[in-house]
Amino acid sequence: MKIAFIVGTFPTLSETFILNQITGLVDRGHEVDIYADRSGDLSKVHEDVLNYRLLDQTYYLPEIPANLLWRAIKGVGRSISCLTQAPRATLKSLNFLKYGKQALSLWLLYTLIPNFEKDYDIVHCQFGTVSFRGMAFRAMNSPQAKLITIFRGHDISNFVQEQGEDIYDPLFKNGDYFLANCEFFKRRVVELGCRPGKIRVHGSGLDYSRFPLQVRQFPQDGVVRVATTGRLVEKKGIEYGIRAVAQVLKHYPNLEYVIIGEGPLRSQFEQLIQSLGAEGSIQLVGQKSQAELIALLETSHLFIAPSVTAADGNQDAPVNVLKEAMAMGLPVISTLHGGIPELVEEGVSGYLVSERDAGAITARLVELIEHPERWPEMGRAGRAFIEKNYDLNRLNDALVSLYESLLQSDPPASQPEASLSLSPFS
Numbered sequence: 001m002k003i004a005f006i007v008g009t010f011p012t013l014s015e016t017f018i019l020n021q022i023t024g025l026v027d028r029g030h031e032v033d034i035y036a037d038r039s040g041d042l043s044k045v046h047e048d049v050l051n052y053r054l055l056d057q058t059y060y061l062p063e064i065p066a067n068l069l070w071r072a073i074k075g076v077g078r079s080i081s082c083l084t085q086a087p088r089a090t091l092k093s094l095n096f097l098k099y100g101k102q103a104l105s106l107w108l109l110y111t112l113i114p115n116f117e118k119d120y121d122i123v124h125c126q127f128g129t130v131s132f133r134g135m136a137f138r139a140m141n142s143p144q145a146k147l148i149t150i151f152r153g154h155d156i157s158n159f160v161q162e163q164g165e166d167i168y169d170p171l172f173k174n175g176d177y178f179l180a181n182c183e184f185f186k187r188r189v190v191e192l193g194c195r196p197g198k199i200r201v202h203g204s205g206l207d208y209s210r211f212p213l214q215v216r217q218f219p220q221d222g223v224v225r226v227a228t229t230g231r232l233v234e235k236k237g238i239e240y241g242i243r244a245v246a247q248v249l250k251h252y253p254n255l256e257y258v259i260i261g262e263g264p265l266r267s268q269f270e271q272l273i274q275s276l277g278a279e280g281s282i283q284l285v286g287q288k289s290q291a292e293l294i295a296l297l298e299t300s301h302l303f304i305a306p307s308v309t310a311a312d313g314n315q316d317a318p319v320n321v322l323k324e325a326m327a328m329g330l331p332v333i334s335t336l337h338g339g340i341p342e343l344v345e346e347g348v349s350g351y352l353v354s355e356r357d358a359g360a361i362t363a364r365l366v367e368l369i370e371h372p373e374r375w376p377e378m379g380r381a382g383r384a385f386i387e388k389n390y391d392l393n394r395l396n397d398a399l400v401s402l403y404e405s406l407l408q409s410d411p412p413a414s415q416p417e418a419s420l421s422l423s424p425f426s
Contacts, residue, residue, distance in 0.1 A: 001404075003030055005018070009040045016046060017181075022052075023052055026052055085114035125148065128171070135171065150202065172194050177402065185338075206327060214329050216331065223254045226257045226302045228304045232261055233263045239358075257278075262287040307337045308335065350378060
């Protein structure tokens with residue numbers, strides 16, 4: 001099969017779940033191209049981007065200016081250029097009678113690739129937020145392809161809160177199938193209008209062979225090492241991890257807390273750590289490669305993922321960093337948030353506390369420090385759960401089977417194309 005992945009940014013270290021699908025499809029003999037709105041940081045990329053030479057298969061779509069006047073001005077030049085190369089396709093992209101606001105807003109024109117010669121079977125949108133680009137891509141460049149969209153988190157939480165609950169109506173009419181990475185978000189997608197028979201859960205798989213199980217024991221030097229991985233943004237709740245560890249330090253000074261990740265709240269967290277007098281025990285170590293992350297987790301004993309619902313409504317699915325920690329045998333403390341309760345079994349692989357409750361995190365940390373005999377059993381339980389429910393090979397096989405079933409089935413009854421009067425096309 002020939003598959004086009006539609007993404008926002010590529011490559012990016014924080015989205016290994018997309019990379020895992022790409023490499024899994026390539027390993028199974030399929031051709032995958034990546035179409036992105038923008039390039040990520042090329043100075044530090046996942047090793048698989050290099051090993052699979054994925055940048056050779058990556059194409060960057062023209063930027064669509066947010067300013068309507070500037071978009072129109074640049075659109076004149078683009079339309080002239082495209083007319084000389086592909087006049088019929090260019091006129092099609094401007095056909096507002098057929099495509100409504102998608103054409104009027106020039107989304108189709110900016111997504112048109114003149115003299116496009118690829119013939120995709122599948123166009124797969126990674127996140128609902130890029131599905132608008134995906135719909136335009138299929139309409140202009142590969143109309144015979146099946147269109148699939150997977151919802152992963154912010155696209156079905158804060159994006160909907162910002163844009164309105166009808167934002168995905170045209171996608172639900174025109175898309176062939178939908179995926180969600182957890183039951184929590186699947187229910188939300190159905191509530192917004194997706195037909196229940198056109199969506200299923202497809203979790204983000206993990207190649208757990210890269211994350212070796214290590215049975216945790218109380219350290220001989222007496223220093224308990226705690227880790228958190230995540231972008232330094234509100235949704236990750238890192239503030240509450242910092243406050244909890246600072247409280248524990250008052251009673252157990254032999255504690256080290258490493259926070260792996262980068263983001264806009266770094267300076268705020270640095271100030272918080274300093275104000276709590278914990279700069280000697282709590283470190284912000286920045287973004288790390290997968291190999292560096294694994295090395296840090298190997299020396300850790302406990303893991304905290306204190307996710308919260310952000311002020312803008314942003315929520316988490318069962319986050320990959322938790323899966324990685326659990327696969328490596330780390331007892332975890334997380335929150336009753338989004339899809340996380342589908343991943344962490346309360347009292348079995350770790351503990352779940354209420355959002356924004358630093359006191360509850362403190363209590364659970366103290367409990368685990370005082371009862372290290374629980375660590376091995378919790379670690380093994382977490383590893384077993386990951387192997388059973390998030391095996392990357394099994395999930396990639398299931399994705400291929402879905403593609404094949406969509407291509408083999410009779411095409412759906414024809415429908416008039418929706419006039420796409422939504423804010424992303426404004």
